[in-house]
Amino acid sequence: MTDGANLVNLAAVTKAYGQAPLLDGVSLGVAAGDRIGVVGRGGAGKSTLLALLAGATPPDSGIATRTRGLVIGYLPQQVSVSGRVRDAVFGGLAEHEWAGDARERSVISELLAGMDPDSDSERMSGGERRRVALAALLRKRHDLLLLDEPTNHLDIGAIGWLAGHLRERAEALVVVTHDRWFLDAVTEQTWEVAGGQVHAYDGGYSAYVLAKAERARLAGATERRRQAMLRKELAWLRRGPPARTSKPRFRIEAANALIAGEPPPRDTVELTRLATARLGRVVAELEDVSVLAGERVLLDRVTWRLGPGERVGVVGANGSGKTTLLHLLAGRLSPAAPAGTAVRGDPPAPSGGGGEDDASGRPGAGRGLAVSGRVITGRTVRLGYLTQEPAPVPGDLRALQAAEQVRRTVTVGKAELPASQLLTRLGLRGERQQVPVGELSGGERRRLQLLMVLLSEPNVLLLDEPTNDLDIETLTEVEDLLDGWPGSAVVASHDRYFLERVTDHVIALGNGRLDYLPGGVAEYLDRASRGRPSRPWQAAGTGSAAAGHAGASPGARRRSALKELARLERQLARLASQEAELTAQLAANASDYQRLSELGARLREVQEQKAGLEDRWLAVAEDAPQ
16 A cells, blocks of 8 residues: 555544443544554543454444455454464464564564463463464554554563564554553554544654643643643653654644743652651662572572662563562562571551462462562551552442542642542542442552552552553553652553653563663663574474574674674673772772662672673673584
8 A cells, every 4th residue: 555545434433332422423544654543541432443443343323434455454452362372373374484584583582482382372361362463463464553552461672672563564553552652652643532532633642742731721721730740741751761852743842832940740859858757768678589480580699779769660571570579578478588587677568459470470479489588678668569450349339438448638749639539530530439349440440459559658659560451641640649759669560651750760670680770771671682582482392493593604693693792791891890990989988888888789780780791791602603
């Protein structure tokens, strides 16, 4: 299809489930080359709009037309996969028929790594089946791709890969997602579904936020709190990584005029002062902690400290141990410490329900784990733990009753807000607050769970995948609430935008190590891309001759290995220089205990990074052809 050619058109389309129509007289079209992101509150009709474009559901009234011969690739939220993984993905194609295509190899290696191609998809988790369905879709060519929440169940590295993969494809694209970084990375138009209508904006998510804020300003809107929040988010976008604001469609002059004088989202100094007053010097510390899941090492003699007022993001691949780390901090996993190394301070009573076991992917983290070392929790810590699974709440309680059982009001910043107002801000409005908990949707229960954690007024927050089941508008409200909350926080999430927005620095978990990342998520993705395994499927006996560089000549492989060794040697030289400098500073500050502690922590980080690079150098040198 040539760029600009019409692919799909909806004319005066109406679709209703129940009495109120989700889409009411909507007219729009998708042309070849379009890259469209769809946003809106949960239940507004985004998935319904995608199903109408795909022809998966007919309109109640109006006309939906598609170009003759149009090939559509459609990923719904609920996928159906059956049979063996290789059959679901390749439909019986022999390996040599797909292994020679670099794009197909890339899809398989990123989405199906670690899966046995002969395993029965019926025995897989919902996330694994979804990855199989996405791989089956992306390995084919289409005229139009319709993707409903494609980033669900993908880790932060796979999301980055998917964004790059979609940018390189020629198909038109319409994508529904709450991942705002992903929207900015892959889309050039934004559709907002609200009130039965679809409003179109030029540009990705950043441009959409600017247009909404500017429209509200020009119209003299009276919703001052909402405008302030939009300006705050826009200020964050402009202050964030340069790549987010480098797109020519983003109107820099209008943005600068709109956010002139807008303060940073958080007063970090004041919040840290308040957090220190509430928490003291000790919040949570890991000393020489190891966690084994069978033969897998999740943590290997890790020493780490969470300070008062620190906001830390945790990234890592699925199964790397992020939930296990949060369980340790919450006191749900207790090290089998020898005499004299008992945990100091009573374990706090955690809020929320049971999370996901990083080792097995099944509920009930901690089962079958061997833990050693020491976990120290400050005596003044009052913990709030948002787990991946909703906390058990009596189903006959109404949503507002359940919230008010924790506390009727909560102080956010300098304001005291009632539970009902917070529920409204998180998307449970009016009559929905009186609905029994047992009748709430998964997303609504997630919002209620988050509110109940915040109402407990914790001074330490542990958030495990807090963006699950939340739409973009709710996420911006959550970020606004956290801006005024004084305390320490550890956030494990695959949502890059949310991590960069609510945390001050990022650590990476993998191969049993915790590494501080000065460059944040971008540095993590860069490291992950350099250290990614070459074999696409990790099952024994697959016999894939196309995995990684296996098909390359020995000479080409040797040249590639020498380049990698040279890069590693440059990094090792820099780390050796840092190690020598820190050692000298330790000697010069021998009488300053606090400074010694800080320098010692930095020196250990450098030494750990150096050890990891040395291991990598040895592995590359050993595998290089002679």
